[in-house]
Every structure is written in structure tokens, then in C-alpha cells.
Amino acid sequence: QVQLVESGGGLAQAGGSLRLSCAASGSIFSPNVMGWYRQAPGKQRELVATITSGGSTTYADSVKGRFTISRDNTKNTVYLQMNSLKPEDTAVYYCSFRGLLQTRIYWGQGTQVTVSS
Numbered sequence: 001q002v003q004l005v006e007s008g009g010g011l012a013q014a015g016g017s018l019r020l021s022c023a024a025s026g027s028i029f030s031p032n033v034m035g036w037y038r039q040a041p042g043k044q045r046e047l048v049a050t051i052t053s054g055g056s057t058t059y060a061d062s063v064k065g066r067f068t069i070s071r072d073n074t075k076n077t078v079y080l081q082m083n084s085l086k087p088e089d090t091a092v093y094y095c096s097f098r099g100l101l102q103t104r105i106y107w108g109q110g111t112q113v114t115v116s117s
């Protein structure tokens with residue numbers, strides 16, 4: 001089992017910044033991939049960004065150039081730095097973890113991000 005605890009959500013104005021953190025604990029499989037997904041009201045959950053334990057990253061086109069994902073493997077923690085926020089970034093953001101040789105995805109409880117115009 002893997003437990004994920006997120007922090008850092010909140011309210012920001014358009015053009016502002018927020019930083020999300022997610023700490024993983026438990027059976028940390030390696031190699032692995034951690035990431036962030038988001039779900040806005042009435043919409044499906046969508047990928048925001050992922051990062052492998054080796055440091056390879058992927059981003060949704062909608063956040064490229066504005067968001068940066070990073071991780072500290074010594075702390076099993078992943079971060080999402082969100083800059084130039086837009087109202088359409090408003091959503092519940094979920095942290096994810098998956099061992100690269102595993103199929104099960106573990107999810108955090110979600111943290112609300114609200115961007116006002």
C-alpha cells in the first residue's frame with residue numbers, strides 16, 4: 001500500500017502562483033512515476049504532469065510553460081509549481097503514484113485550487 005498526502009492548494013488570483021506538494025509513504029516501489037491530475041466540476045479527471053523516479057517529465061499542453069513538476073526522491077515527495085494561473089486551472093488536484101512495473105495507481109485525497117479572475 002502507498003499513502004499520499006497532498007498540501008498547498010488554495011485560492012489565487014489570475015496570474016498568480018501556487019505550489020502543491022505530495023508526500024508518499026508505505027510500499028514505495030521503484031522505479032515509479034508520480035504525477036498530478038485534476039478534475040473540474042462536471043469534467044473528467046485529466047493529466048496535468050508526471051515525473052518518473054529517473055526524472056523524466058510529461059505535461060499536458062494546457063500547462064506547458066506555466067507549470068513545473070519536480071520531485072525529491074530522498075523524501076518521496078513530488079511538487080507542482082503553478083505559475084501564471086488562469087481561472088480554467090480551477091479544479092481539485094490529485095496526486096498519483098504508480099510503480100513502473102505495476103498497474104495499480106494510488107491516489108491522494110485531492111486538494112482544491114481556485115483561481116479568481
